[in-house]
Each structure stands twice: as structure tokens, then as C-alpha cells.
Amino acid sequence: MPQTISLCMITKNEEKYLEQCLNSVKDIVDEVVIVDTGSTDKTKEIAKKFKAKIFDLKWNDNFSEARNESLKHATKEWILVLDADETLDNSAKDKIKEDIEKDNVDAFSMPQLNYTNEYIKHPDFVPINNAKFKGYFTAYIARLFRRSKDTYYKFYVHEIVEYSIIKSNKKIEILDVPIHHYQELKGLDHVQKKQQYYMLLLAKNISDYPEYAVNYDHMAVMYHTYEKNIQKAVDYVKKAIGLEPMNIDYRLHLSCLLNEVGDYGQSMDCLKEAIKIKEDERIYRLLGLTYYKLKKYDESVESYEKALRIGTPLKGTIMQYIKNIKEKMNKNTVSYSFSTN
Numbered sequence: 001m002p003q004t005i006s007l008c009m010i011t012k013n014e015e016k017y018l019e020q021c022l023n024s025v026k027d028i029v030d031e032v033v034i035v036d037t038g039s040t041d042k043t044k045e046i047a048k049k050f051k052a053k054i055f056d057l058k059w060n061d062n063f064s065e066a067r068n069e070s071l072k073h074a075t076k077e078w079i080l081v082l083d084a085d086e087t088l089d090n091s092a093k094d095k096i097k098e099d100i101e102k103d104n105v106d107a108f109s110m111p112q113l114n115y116t117n118e119y120i121k122h123p124d125f126v127p128i129n130n131a132k133f134k135g136y137f138t139a140y141i142a143r144l145f146r147r148s149k150d151t152y153y154k155f156y157v158h159e160i161v162e163y164s165i166i167k168s169n170k171k172i173e174i175l176d177v178p179i180h181h182y183q184e185l186k187g188l189d190h191v192q193k194k195q196q197y198y199m200l201l202l203a204k205n206i207s208d209y210p211e212y213a214v215n216y217d218h219m220a221v222m223y224h225t226y227e228k229n230i231q232k233a234v235d236y237v238k239k240a241i242g243l244e245p246m247n248i249d250y251r252l253h254l255s256c257l258l259n260e261v262g263d264y265g266q267s268m269d270c271l272k273e274a275i276k277i278k279e280d281e282r283i284y285r286l287l288g289l290t291y292y293k294l295k296k297y298d299e300s301v302e303s304y305e306k307a308l309r310i311g312t313p314l315k316g317t318i319m320q321y322i323k324n325i326k327e328k329m330n331k332n333t334v335s336y337s338f339s340t341n
Contacts, residue, residue: 002097002101003077003078003097003100004030004031004076004077004078005028005029005030005031005077005078005080005096005100005144006029006030006031006032006033006074006078006079006080006147007022007025007029007031007032007033007079007080007081007082008033008035008067008070008071008073008074008079008080008081009021009032009033009034009035009070009081009082009083009084010035010037010057010063010067010069010070010083011034011035011036011037011043011047011084012037012038012043012059013038013039013040013041013043014039014041014043014084014085015039015041015042015043015046016186017084017085017182017185018043018046018047018084019046019049020087021082021083021084021085021086021087022046022047022050022052023087024087024088024089024090024092025080025082025088025092027093028080028092028093028097029076029080030076031053031074031075031076032047032050032051032052032053033052033053033055033070033073033074034047034052034053034054034055034070035055035056035057035067035073036054036055036056036057037056037057037058037059037066038056038058038059043084053073055069055070055073057069061156061201061204062156063153063155063156063157063158063201064152064153064154064155064156064159067081067153067159067161068152068153071147071151071152071153074147076147077100077146077147078100078144078145078146078147079144079145079146079151080096080143080144081143081144081161082143082179083181085181085182085183085185085186086112086179086180086181086182087179087182088177088179088180089178089179089180091177091178092177095175095176095177096144096175096177099173099175100144104171105171105172105173106145106146106148106165106168106170106171106172107142107144107145107146107151107161107165107170107171107172107173108142108143108144108145108172108173108174108175109140109141109142109143109162109172109173109174109175110140110141110142110143110144110174110175110176110177110178110179111138111139111140111176111177111178111179112138112140112143112178112179112181113136113137113138113178113179113180113181114136114137114138114139114181114183115130115132115133115135115136115180115182115183115184116133116134116135116137116184117133117134117184118184118188118191118225119137120134120135121256121260122137122256123137123252123253123255123256123282123285123286124137124138124282125137126138126314127317132185133184140174141179142160142161142162142165142172143179144175145161145165146170150164150168150170151164151165151168151170152164154209155205155212155215156201156202156204156205156208157198157201157202157205158198158205158214158215158218160214163212195222195226196226198222199219199222199226199227202215202218202219202222203219205218206219211243212243213239213240213241213242213243213244213247213250214240216236216237216239216240216243217236217237217240217249217250217253219236220232220233220234220235220237220240220253220257221233223236224257230257230260230261233257234254234257234258237250237253237254237257238254240253241254246277248274248277248278248280248283251270251271251274251277252271252274252283252286254267254270255267255270255274255286255290256286258270259286259289259290259293262293264290264293264294267286267290268287268290268291271283271286271287271290279310280310281306281307281310281311281312282307282312284303284304284306284307285303285304285307285312285314285318287299287300287303288300288301288303288304288307288321291303292321292325297325297328297329298329300325301322301326304318304321304322305322
């Protein structure tokens, strides 16, 4: 028998986005489970059109509690988790149906494409030609997993299911089916207000789960992007690195922050430490940028070319950077030759 899927969601006042989300999965999932935390708009009416099972839950400042409540009501073999401001890519149906038939995999980490006009300095930012967004950055998140009592979410905010999956010695694979995330369509005022609330919950994360580096990294994002306090952001990323020194994502984050304040020496040191851990095209992209700011154009070109050799989603952009740098080098050479005559 083919494997079946429950879509599990938590909602509150999502009438503008929910239908688009549910339409993107209606041919993939076998049931829709929604835990609603106090909607006063037409969210529930829209959900009922898709024959969703709707359960009310009093909000308790705990996203994991709401997520885990939705998991309790799922009845199918697999669980797919989405938010209302997300849609599943059109390529999803065949890929998902095929991959959940694997016997030796318990969960799939999927690329979440976060469309943005705000996070253009993110190390994974990819520019696009789009009327609404300047580009996106990608985060890989476990969003499809086998239903099990051993699989559950933790943390008050930026809730994560991966830790419980790993703790149970279950296998996670990457499933290349994009989840499109359109949070900024709700308006920057909404995003700003939400992030202020998230900071309070992140403080609880750090207080109750001080051993998890990811919470410090998330707090660094908040201080940088919304509080405009880069020094605080740097301090929090350094705490994340201290807890997980082999995680290059935190080192990349720190390098970006140091670049922004003009501390190119420390930024360079951070990237060189990352290279010792893992070869990654993102490191060479940031090295290219840092060398460029230091006016070390040969080293900048060399670094960008290494990123190209490894393989980068920004191939066109990087090639243009290299062209621009070489043109600048040629102009400087011509200028110098004239000045010596």
C-alpha cells in the first residue's frame, strides 16, 4: 500500500494566505490537521473547504506546544509541516510520493526559500528578477517525517524537530523539494512586531536550553537585523561558535557581521578557520568579498574562482564580480603606468 501523509499546521488569522498554501498540497496529503490558536477571521472557514480537522488550543507562548498538539491528531504514516505563508513547490508531488516509500529513511530536510527584501546581506542570499522580492536565502529544515511518539518539537520559538529525530538514532535525508516562504508579504510592520515578540521567546529558549547553539545564533540575527546592535549580535554568534565550533554556518555569520563593521582582519581569520573545517563555496565567496574590501584584487579573484570550481548557486553573479574586479585592476594598471611617465 502507498504511504500516506498528514499535513500538520498551526494557524491564527491566516485568511489571506491559507488557501494558497492548502492548494499547493491538496494532491499530495491525505488529511489536513490544523491547530488554531485563536483566529477571529475566516481561517477556519477556509480550512473547512479542504476538509481539515480543526482543533482549538489556547496560546501559551510556546510554538512547540502547538506543533506537538497538531502531531497528536495526525493519523497517517508521514507528517508534512507547513505554515500558512508557505507553499510547496510544483515539483513536490512525484518526488515526495517516491521518497516516502524508502524503508531506511525516517525524515527529510527540505530547502525553505525565504523570499526577502531585508536579508540581502545573508551569506546565502540569491538575487532574483521579481517584482515583489529582491531575492531569497535558503534554510534546510526537517518538514517531512514519519509519525512517531519519539518525534516532537522543542523550543518556545524557532521550534525544531530534528533534535528528537537524531536522539532516536533515526536517519534524515535531504529532499530537494523547495518550500516557498513569503513572510514579508505580511508587511514589514508585522514582521518587526513579530520579531520583537520572538526575542522574548528566544530569551526563554536560552534560559531553558542554554546548551543549544542555534538559539544564540537566532538571537544574534534579532540584534543585528531588528535592534541594529551589531556588537550584541557578534557576542551571541561567538557563544554559538563556542558551543558548536565545527559548525561553519556560525562562523560564516560572524564573518558577515565583522565585514559589516569593517573588521576585515578578524573576518578573514574567521573564514580561514572555517576552511580548516570544511570546503564550502560560501567561504570562498565571503573571502572574495573581504579581499576586495582590502583592495587585494588578485586574492579576491582567486577566491571567487574557487567558489566557481566548487559550485555555487550564484555563478552568474560571481562571474560578473570577477569581470568587474579585473576591469578595475586593468584601469589601476593603466593609471599607474601614466603616472610614472
